[in-house]
Amino acid sequence: MTTAAYRTGTLRSVPALPPLLARGALLSPVKRPRPGAEFPRVRLVLPGLTADLARLAAYERVCGLPVGSDTLPVTYPHVLGFPLAMRLMSARDFPLPLLGLVHTSLDITRRAPLPAGGEYELAVHVAGLAPHRRGTEATVVTELRAGGEPRWESRSTYLARHGTPDGAPSAARPDPLPVRAEWRVAGDLGRRYAAASGDRNPIHLHPLTARLFGFPRAIAHGMWTAARCLAEHGTPEAVTVRAEFRAPVPLPGTVTYGAEDGRFELRGADGRLHVTGEVRPL
Numbered sequence: 001m002t003t004a005a006y007r008t009g010t011l012r013s014v015p016a017l018p019p020l021l022a023r024g025a026l027l028s029p030v031k032r033p034r035p036g037a038e039f040p041r042v043r044l045v046l047p048g049l050t051a052d053l054a055r056l057a058a059y060e061r062v063c064g065l066p067v068g069s070d071t072l073p074v075t076y077p078h079v080l081g082f083p084l085a086m087r088l089m090s091a092r093d094f095p096l097p098l099l100g101l102v103h104t105s106l107d108i109t110r111r112a113p114l115p116a117g118g119e120y121e122l123a124v125h126v127a128g129l130a131p132h133r134r135g136t137e138a139t140v141v142t143e144l145r146a147g148g149e150p151r152w153e154s155r156s157t158y159l160a161r162h163g164t165p166d167g168a169p170s171a172a173r174p175d176p177l178p179v180r181a182e183w184r185v186a187g188d189l190g191r192r193y194a195a196a197s198g199d200r201n202p203i204h205l206h207p208l209t210a211r212l213f214g215f216p217r218a219i220a221h222g223m224w225t226a227a228r229c230l231a232e233h234g235t236p237e238a239v240t241v242r243a244e245f246r247a248p249v250p251l252p253g254t255v256t257y258g259a260e261d262g263r264f265e266l267r268g269a270d271g272r273l274h275v276t277g278e279v280r281p282l
Helices: 017-029 053-062 074-088 189-197 207-211 222-233
Strands: 009-012 042-049 102-110 120-133 135-146 149-161 177-186 239-245 253-260 264-267 273-280
Touching: 009 189, 017 074, 042 074, 053 074, 053 189, 074 120, 074 135, 074 149, 074 189, 102 222, 120 149, 177 222, 189 239, 222 253, 222 264, 222 273
Parallel strands: 009 042
Antiparallel strands: 042 120, 102 149, 102 239, 120 135, 135 149, 177 253, 239 273, 253 264, 264 273
């Protein structure tokens, strides 16, 4: 479905996250996710957006990026678009429960460097729902424009876990890539990334809140794992990025970063595959 079939909602300011998260939490118990459910056909647009440089610096620090760069990290527009995505996904007409949603994949296209002090138009919409072997996935599209020209776009999928009639097999596990680095992931990483990004999903914050959604420990944000890997890998100015979040990274823990020929991955100390990805020049 094209965005021509969507109603445009123009915002005057960035939506406040706490009331959206509270609304999403209150509505979550009554949601009944299924691939054929209706979803909001609205495209939220926020013109005149600029990055908060102090918050950007906090994000750079927690993700292992150089602090004070003149350009936005390739993953940072996702953070800018997160409040708009939350406005859509916390709404009554969004069919998946916000609490417990798991980020499963990310595709980014960056056409040119994005000045950190630039002014942008941001747009977010839900592109559709699809069945997943563990439930139902929603695809959320985020777009960033400057001077009327598209500069950056992402497609993220979010999974609501529930019973499915056909337990499709999981994807094949590829051979390990050469190890380039090993990182110790602290137990408070979820809280530190949440403070920098605004993503305060309880599965990332504390073992007690994570257990409410079936996780024995808090898990790292998928977007942190992607940003940390890309900080290590590096990206061309014009680039496409693909990341698949294969299994949660429990907190605390140790992970190894591997890379070869534009591909990257993150594995646990036991060899369990957490993230796979690819970086290609556009």
